Amino acid sequence: MDTLGILMLLSLLLQTILAFFGDRRKYATGFWLRFVVWLAYMSADWVATFSLGFLACSQTNSANPNLIPGFWAPILLLHLGGPETITAYSLVDNELSRRRILELVTQAGVASYVLFKLWSKDTVIFVAIPIFVSGIIKYGERIWAFRFPSLEDFGTKDISSGSSSAYEVRKVREARRLFRAFQMLSTNILVFDCDQTETCKLVSTKHAEETFQLIEIELGFLYDQLYSKVTEISWRHVILHSITCLSSISALIFFSIVTTSKNVYSKHDTMISYLLLVGAVLLDCHSITVLLLSDWAVIWFTSDKAKGVSRYRISCLSPLLSICRKRKRWSRSMGQHLLTSAQSNKPVKELRKQYCAGKLNSHSRVDVSNALKELIFKQVMGKRSRHDPHTSDFNVLELLAERGVEPPRRKSVAGVEFTESLLICHVATRVCYIADCRDDGFSKERNCVRSSRSLSNYMLYLLVYRPAMLATELPGTRYAETTSHLGRLLSLNEVDAFSVQEVDAFFYELLPNPSTMLQTIKEEDEGEKSALPDGCMLAMSLQSLETRKGWSNEKKWEMISEVWVEMLMHAATRCGWKEHAEALAGGGELLTHVRLLMTHLGLSKQCLPEVVSKQFADQSV
Structure with a gap:
C-alpha cells in the first residue's frame, strides 16, 4: 500500500474517532478519552490537508504510472468538514471563523484542480461531483457552527398531555x-x-x-x-443533511457499478476507495442519527x-x-482532593496537573447525590427568599459575598481571603470528622456528613486543579505553604511523601491535648501563611459546640454542610462565564450548575433590577 493510501485511511480513522467520541467530553472525565479526542482533533485537519496537497502534487508528476481515483480529493474535503459531534476543542477555536473561510476557498481550489487534471482520463470522475458538493456543504456548516446563531422563540406553550x-x-x-x-x-x-x-x-x-x-x-x-x-434544527439543516447523505450513497452505488464492469484501478486503490465511500456513508448516517437523537430535535x-x-x-x-x-449530559460527579494528597512542585507534575486534570490527578471522584442537590437547592432558595429585590435596601453584592451563616465560622475566618478561608475550613472539617469517628455512635453515612466531606474535598480540588474557576490570585501559594508546614510537622522532607493515615494520626493526637498541640503547630509555622493553625483552632471551636452550647452532633454537621454550600455559592459567583464554558468540555462542574441556578433566581451581578443596577454602578465608581 502506497503512502497516499495510508494517509487516506488515516484521515478516515481520525474522522471516525471524532464522530463517535467527540461529544463524550461533556460527561467523560477520563484522561485517556480526552487525550485521544484531542490528538484526533489536532491531527485530523493536518492529515487531510497534507493528503490533499500530496494528491495534487502526484497529478502534476507526468511520470506517475498509477491512475489515482479522482474522487479522493473531494472525500478529503468532506473530512475537512468534520463530524457533527465536534467542531471546536476549546473556546479559542470559535474565534477562527474568518480563517476557516480562507481555508475553505483554498482547499476547494486544490480539490477542483485535482478534478480538472483527472477529468479527461478518469472513467469514474462523475463519482466525485456529488462528493464534492457534499464536502462544500459540510465545510460550510463547520464554518457556520463557529458563529453563535440567532435563537428563535419556539414558544412557551405547554403540552397538555399528562404522559x-x-x-x-x-x-x-x-x-x-x-x-x-x-x-x-x-x-x-x-x-x-x-x-x-x-x-x-x-x-x-x-x-x-x-x-x-x-x-x-x-x-x-x-x-x-x-x-x-448540533445546534438549532431547521428545514435548512434537514435538506442539507439529506443532500450530503444521498450524495455519498449515490457515489458508492455509481462506483460499484462502474468498477464491476470495467475497473481501471489497482486492487489496493479499489479497496481503499470502497472503504472511503462506505465510511462516508456511515459517517453521514451517524450524523443524521446524532441530530435526530439530540434535545434540539x-x-x-x-x-x-x-x-x-x-x-x-x-x-x-x-x-x-x-x-x-x-442520556447523560455531564459527568454528574465532582473531583475530590485531600490536603493529605499533596503534590510536589516538580515541573512534570505541574504540567500534568495543568493539562491533564481529572481522574489521573485528583484523589478520586464521587457522584453528586440527590441529597446534596436538595441541600444546595434549599439553601439557594433560602438566600433568595431572605431578600426582596424590589426594595431600595436590597444589595445583591453583599448577598453574594456571604460565606457563612453561623457565628463560629464568622468569628474564625471573617475578613480572611477566600483561598485561606477555604483551606481553614477544609482542615477543620477533616479534624472534626476524625474526632467524631472515635465515637462508636457516629454515623459516617448521614447526608450532612457526606455532603460536608464531599464539598470540602471538591472545593480543594477546584483550588488545586481548577484555580481559574475560583478566580484566585497565586492560588498555589497558600496551599503550598500549608502542605509544606504539614510536612515539617510530620518531620518529612518531601511534600508528597506523607500518607493519609499519617496525617490523620497527627490530627488524632491533637484531640486529647489541643492547647499543647496548637502551640506546637504555631511554633512550626515560622511566619508562613499556613492554614493549619487556624484550621485546628476552628475545629476545636466547632467540637466545643456540643459541650459548651449543648448542640447535637447532627446539628453541628448540618451547620458545617451549610457553610460549605455557602462557600460553594460564593465561589460560583466569582467564576467567570468563560471558565464555566471551558469546564463543559471536561465533563462539567457542579460549580457551573450552582452558578446557573443562582443566576436564574436573580442571585447574580447580571440579574439586577433597575434600582440594584444603580447601586452596582455606584459601587463600581
Missing part, C-alpha cells in the same frame, strides 16, 4: 427557555427584572432534582453551540411551527424521548 413522554417534552422545552435567558447573561448584558422574574418563577416551582435536570439540559444546549455542529418536532396534533407528535417521539431520559 411521561409529555413530561420529557415539557422539561426539554423549559430548559430551552432557560437557555435563552442564559445566552443574554453570557454576553454580560444586564437582564431586567421581567426576564429574571420569568426564570425565577420557572425554577422556584420545581423540586431540587427536576431543577438540576433542567440546568443539565440547558448546559447541554450550551455545549452543543460551543463545541459541536425534541424542540423542533414539538415547536409551534411544526404541523400536526401535539398528542400525535408526542406518541411518535416516544422512542426518542426514552433515549432523552437516559
Whole structure:
C-alpha cells in the first residue's frame, strides 16, 4: 500500500474517532478519552490537508504510472468538514471563523484542480461531483457552527398531555427557555427584572432534582453551540443533511457499478476507495442519527411551527424521548482532593496537573447525590427568599459575598481571603470528622456528613486543579505553604511523601491535648501563611459546640454542610462565564450548575433590577 493510501485511511480513522467520541467530553472525565479526542482533533485537519496537497502534487508528476481515483480529493474535503459531534476543542477555536473561510476557498481550489487534471482520463470522475458538493456543504456548516446563531422563540406553550413522554417534552422545552435567558447573561448584558422574574418563577416551582435536570439540559444546549455542529434544527439543516447523505450513497452505488464492469484501478486503490465511500456513508448516517437523537430535535418536532396534533407528535417521539431520559449530559460527579494528597512542585507534575486534570490527578471522584442537590437547592432558595429585590435596601453584592451563616465560622475566618478561608475550613472539617469517628455512635453515612466531606474535598480540588474557576490570585501559594508546614510537622522532607493515615494520626493526637498541640503547630509555622493553625483552632471551636452550647452532633454537621454550600455559592459567583464554558468540555462542574441556578433566581451581578443596577454602578465608581 502506497503512502497516499495510508494517509487516506488515516484521515478516515481520525474522522471516525471524532464522530463517535467527540461529544463524550461533556460527561467523560477520563484522561485517556480526552487525550485521544484531542490528538484526533489536532491531527485530523493536518492529515487531510497534507493528503490533499500530496494528491495534487502526484497529478502534476507526468511520470506517475498509477491512475489515482479522482474522487479522493473531494472525500478529503468532506473530512475537512468534520463530524457533527465536534467542531471546536476549546473556546479559542470559535474565534477562527474568518480563517476557516480562507481555508475553505483554498482547499476547494486544490480539490477542483485535482478534478480538472483527472477529468479527461478518469472513467469514474462523475463519482466525485456529488462528493464534492457534499464536502462544500459540510465545510460550510463547520464554518457556520463557529458563529453563535440567532435563537428563535419556539414558544412557551405547554403540552397538555399528562404522559411521561409529555413530561420529557415539557422539561426539554423549559430548559430551552432557560437557555435563552442564559445566552443574554453570557454576553454580560444586564437582564431586567421581567426576564429574571420569568426564570425565577420557572425554577422556584420545581423540586431540587427536576431543577438540576433542567440546568443539565440547558448546559447541554450550551455545549452543543460551543463545541459541536448540533445546534438549532431547521428545514435548512434537514435538506442539507439529506443532500450530503444521498450524495455519498449515490457515489458508492455509481462506483460499484462502474468498477464491476470495467475497473481501471489497482486492487489496493479499489479497496481503499470502497472503504472511503462506505465510511462516508456511515459517517453521514451517524450524523443524521446524532441530530435526530439530540434535545434540539425534541424542540423542533414539538415547536409551534411544526404541523400536526401535539398528542400525535408526542406518541411518535416516544422512542426518542426514552433515549432523552437516559442520556447523560455531564459527568454528574465532582473531583475530590485531600490536603493529605499533596503534590510536589516538580515541573512534570505541574504540567500534568495543568493539562491533564481529572481522574489521573485528583484523589478520586464521587457522584453528586440527590441529597446534596436538595441541600444546595434549599439553601439557594433560602438566600433568595431572605431578600426582596424590589426594595431600595436590597444589595445583591453583599448577598453574594456571604460565606457563612453561623457565628463560629464568622468569628474564625471573617475578613480572611477566600483561598485561606477555604483551606481553614477544609482542615477543620477533616479534624472534626476524625474526632467524631472515635465515637462508636457516629454515623459516617448521614447526608450532612457526606455532603460536608464531599464539598470540602471538591472545593480543594477546584483550588488545586481548577484555580481559574475560583478566580484566585497565586492560588498555589497558600496551599503550598500549608502542605509544606504539614510536612515539617510530620518531620518529612518531601511534600508528597506523607500518607493519609499519617496525617490523620497527627490530627488524632491533637484531640486529647489541643492547647499543647496548637502551640506546637504555631511554633512550626515560622511566619508562613499556613492554614493549619487556624484550621485546628476552628475545629476545636466547632467540637466545643456540643459541650459548651449543648448542640447535637447532627446539628453541628448540618451547620458545617451549610457553610460549605455557602462557600460553594460564593465561589460560583466569582467564576467567570468563560471558565464555566471551558469546564463543559471536561465533563462539567457542579460549580457551573450552582452558578446557573443562582443566576436564574436573580442571585447574580447580571440579574439586577433597575434600582440594584444603580447601586452596582455606584459601587463600581
